[in-house]
Amino acid sequence: xxxxxxxxxxxxxxxxxxxxxxxxxxxxxxxxxxxxxxxxxxxxxxxxxxxxxxxxxxxxxxxxxxxxxxxxxxxxxxxxxxxxxxxxxxxxxxxxxxxxxxxxxxxxxxxxxxxxxxxxxxxxxxxxxxxxxxxxxxxxxxxxxxxxxxxxxxxxxxxxxxxxxxxxxxxxxxxxxxxxxxxxxxxxxxxxxxxxxxxxxxxxxxxxxxxxxxxxxxxxxxxxxxxxxxxxxxxxxxxxxxxxxxxxxxxxxxxxxxxxxxxxxxxxxxxxxxxxxxxxxxxxxxxxxxxxxxxxxxxxxxxxxxxxxxxxxxxxxxx
Amino acid sequence: xxxxxxxxxxxxxxxxxxxxxxxxxxxxxxxxxxxxxxxxxxxxxxxxxxxxxxxxxxxxxxxxxxxxxxxxxxxxxxxxxxxxxxxxxxxxxxxxxxxxxxxxxxxxxxxxxxxxxxxxxxxxxxxxxxxxxxxxxxxxxxxxxxxxxxxxxxxxxxxxxxxxxxxxxxxxxxxxxxxxxxxxxxxxxxxxxxxxxxxxxxxxxxxxxxxxxxxxxxxxxxxxxxxxxxxxxxxxxxxxxxxxxxxxxxxxxxxxxxxxxxxxxxxxxxxxxxxxxxxxxxxxxxxxxxx
Numbered sequence: 001x002x003x004x005x006x007x008x009x010x011x012x013x014x015x016x017x018x019x020x021x022x023x024x025x026x027x028x029x030x031x032x033x034x035x036x037x038x039x040x041x042x043x044x045x046x047x048x049x050x051x052x053x054x055x056x057x058x059x060x061x062x063x064x065x066x067x068x069x070x071x072x073x074x075x076x077x078x079x080x081x082x083x084x085x086x087x088x089x090x091x092x093x094x095x096x097x098x099x100x101x102x103x104x105x106x107x108x109x110x111x112x113x114x115x116x117x118x119x120x121x122x123x124x125x126x127x128x129x130x131x132x133x134x135x136x137x138x139x140x141x142x143x144x145x146x147x148x149x150x151x152x153x154x155x156x157x158x159x160x161x162x163x164x165x166x167x168x169x170x171x172x173x174x175x176x177x178x179x180x181x182x183x184x185x186x187x188x189x190x191x192x193x194x195x196x197x198x199x200x201x202x203x204x205x206x207x208x209x210x211x212x213x214x215x216x217x218x219x220x221x222x223x224x225x226x227x228x229x230x231x232x233x234x235x236x237x238x239x240x241x242x243x244x245x246x247x248x249x250x251x252x253x254x255x256x257x258x259x260x261x262x263x264x265x266x267x268x269x270x271x272x273x274x275x276x277x278x279x280x281x282x283x284x285x286x287x288x289x290x291x292x293x294x295x296x297x298x299x300x301x302x303x304x305x306x307x308x309x310x311x312x313x314x315x316x317x318x319x
Numbered sequence: 320x321x322x323x324x325x326x327x328x329x330x331x332x333x334x335x336x337x338x339x340x341x342x343x344x345x346x347x348x349x350x351x352x353x354x355x356x357x358x359x360x361x362x363x364x365x366x367x368x369x370x371x372x373x374x375x376x377x378x379x380x381x382x383x384x385x386x387x388x389x390x391x392x393x394x395x396x397x398x399x400x401x402x403x404x405x406x407x408x409x410x411x412x413x414x415x416x417x418x419x420x421x422x423x424x425x426x427x428x429x430x431x432x433x434x435x436x437x438x439x440x441x442x443x444x445x446x447x448x449x450x451x452x453x454x455x456x457x458x459x460x461x462x463x464x465x466x467x468x469x470x471x472x473x474x475x476x477x478x479x480x481x482x483x484x485x486x487x488x489x490x491x492x493x494x495x496x497x498x499x500x501x502x503x504x505x506x507x508x509x510x511x512x513x514x515x516x517x518x519x520x521x522x523x524x525x526x527x528x529x530x531x532x533x534x535x536x537x538x539x540x541x542x543x544x545x546x547x548x549x550x551x552x553x554x555x556x557x558x559x560x561x562x563x564x565x566x567x568x569x570x571x572x573x574x575x576x577x578x579x580x581x582x583x584x585x586x587x588x589x590x591x592x593x594x595x596x597x598x599x600x601x602x603x604x605x606x607x608x609x610x
Contacts, residue, residue: 015446015447015450018443018447019447019450019451022447022451026459026460026463029463030462030463031463140590140593141586141590143593144535144586144589144590144593145586145589146539146542146543146585146589147543148542148543148546148562149562149582149585149586152562152565152571152578152582153582155571156571156572156575160571160572167568252452253451253452253453254452256452256454256455257452257453257454257455260454260455260458261454261543261546261547264547265566275455275458276458276547278462279458279459279461279462279547279549280547280548280549282462284462287458287459287462288459291451291455291459294451294452294455295450295451295455298450298451298452299450302450
C-alpha cells in the first residue's frame with residue numbers, strides 16, 4: 001500500500017512538473033512582453049531601469065534557464081503581478097478566489113452525488129419502468145445541455161419569474177454577513193452546477209447497480225430472506241459504488257468547466273470568474289497562475305481518488 | 320446457428336445498418352437533425368430576411384407572423400440569425416473535428432508503430448493534455464489565439480485529439496500483431512502502406528463514432544467560447560454569441576425569444592447528434608446483437 005501511494009505521489013509530481021512546463025511555454029507564446037508581469041505599472045521607469053530588471057529577472061537568459069528561475073519563483077508562491085489590477089500579486093488574487101469556488105463546487109458535488117446515486121439506484125431497481133425511462137431521458141438531456149444554458153434558464157425561472165432566489169453574487173451587498181444570506185445565494189448556482197455531474201453519476205450508478213444485482217451473492221441474500229431494501233442498501237450498494245468513486249474523481253474536470261460558466265453567469269466571485277475576466281482583458285500572468293493552481297488541484301484530486309479507490313476495494317492489486 | 324444454415328447472410332455493413340435503423344433513439348436523432356440541417360443550409364432560398372438586415376421599425380419585437388422568432392435589439396431577424404448561426408456553428412464544429420481526426424489518427428498511429436520511446440512520450444503528452452480540465456485549456460488557448468472563426472477552429476481542434484489518439488493507438492497495437500499485418504510487413508510493406516491500407520480501414524468505426532460525438536462536443540465548445548465572448552465575435556452570428564446577449568439583464572428578463580430559441584436549437588442539435596453517435600457505436604459493435 002505504501003509503495004503504491006509513493007509511486008502515485010511520484011507520478012503526480014511528474015505530472016505537476018510537466019504541467020508547469022506547459023504553462024511556461026504557453027506563457028511565453030502569449031503575446032506581449034513577459035516583463036509586464038513583474039513590474040508595478042504605477043511606478044514610472046526608464047529604459048535602463050527596464051534593462052536592469054530584465055537582467056535581474058533573468059529574461060536575457062536562455063529559455064531553459066528562464067524556466068528554472070520561473071519554476072523556483074512559482075514554487076515559493078511568486079507568480080508575478082496582475083497586469084490589469086496594477087500591483088496586485090497574482091497569488092493573492094488566486095487565493096482569495098479559491099474559497100468561494102471550493103464552496104460552490106463542494107456543494108454542487110454533494111448535491112450531485114446524493115442525487116445521482118439515489119436516482120441511479122431507483123433506475124436500476126425499477127428497470128425499464130416509466131420512472132426509469134423518464135430518469136434516463138432526463139439524464140441524457142442533462143448531459144447534453146451546456147452549463148451556460150442551464151445557468152441562464154435557472155436564473156430566468158428562479159430569479160426573474162418566481163423571484164425566489166437572488167440573481168447573483170455571493171452575499172447581499174452592504175448587508176452584514178449571515179450564513180442564511182450565503183446559503184440563499186449558494187443554492188441555485190450549486191444546484192445548476194450539479195446537474196451535469198448528477199446525470200453522469202446516475203448513468204454509471206444505474207449500470208453498475210444492474211450488474212451487481214445480477215450476481216450470485218445478491219440472489220443468495222434474497223434466498224436467505226433478507227428484505228429487498230437491505231439487499232439493495234447493504235449488499236448491492238457497496239459493490240456498485242466502487243466504479244462510481246473513480247467516476248466522481250474524473251468528473252472534477254467537468255465540474256470545473258461548468259463552474260466557470262456558472263460563476264460567470266451568477267457573478268460568483270470564484271476562480272472561474274477570475275479566469276474569464278483575466279482572459280477577457282488578456283491578463284496573462286493571472287491566466288497562467290490560475291491555470292497552474294487549478295491544474296495542481298486536479299492532479300491532487302486524481303491522486304486522492306486513486307488512493308481512496310485502492311483503500312476501499314480490496315480486490316485492487318496494490319503493486 | 321441459423322445464420323450458417325442460410326445460403327447467404329448479410330454482410331457486416333448491412334447488419335450494422337439494420338442495427339442502426341432498429342435503434343429508436345438513433346432514428347429519432349436523425350429525424351431531428353436532418354430537417355435542422357436542411358433548414359440551416361438552404362435558409363437563404365426561402366427565408367426573406369438576411370442575418371444582418373436591420374429593420375428599424377421592429378426593434379426587440381416578439382415572435383409574429385412576419386418575424387417568426389422575433390427580432391433583436393437592432394431589429395435583426397432572430398430566425399435568420401439562428402439559421403446563419405447554425406451554419407457557423409456546424410462549420411466550426413465540422414472543420415475542427417476533421418482536423419482533430421487527422422491529428423488524432425496520426426498521433427495514435429505514430430505511438431502504435433513508432434517504437435517504445437515515441438509511444439511513451441506521446442502517451443505522456445496525451446496524459447498531460449487530459450489532466451487539465453478542457454474548458455481551462457480552451458480559455459488559455461483562446462486567450463492566446465484571439466477571437467474569430469479561424470482561431471476558434473484552431474483552438475477546438477487542438478483540444479479534442481488526445482482521446483481519439485488513445486483509442487486509435489489501442490486498436491493499432493492490437494492490429495500490429497495480427498497475421499495479415501505481420502505478413503504485409505514481411506513482404507516489405509512500408510509505414511505508409513501499413514497505416515493507410517491496413518490501419519485506416521480497421522479504425523474506421525472508431526473514427527466515425529468519434530467524429531459524430533465530437534461534433535456535438537465541438538458545437539458545445541464553440542457555443543461556450545462565444546458565450547464568454549471569446550469565440551465568434553459579432554456581428555457574425557453563432558448560437559453561442561446569440562446566447563451571450565442574455566448576459567444583459569434586460570434581454571434575459573424581457574426579450575426571452577432572443578436567447579431561448581438559439582438555446583433550444585443548440586440543445587436539440589446536440590441531443591440529436593449524441594443519439595446518432597450512440598446509435599452508430601452500438602451498430603458498429605458486433606456484440607450488440609447478443610443482447
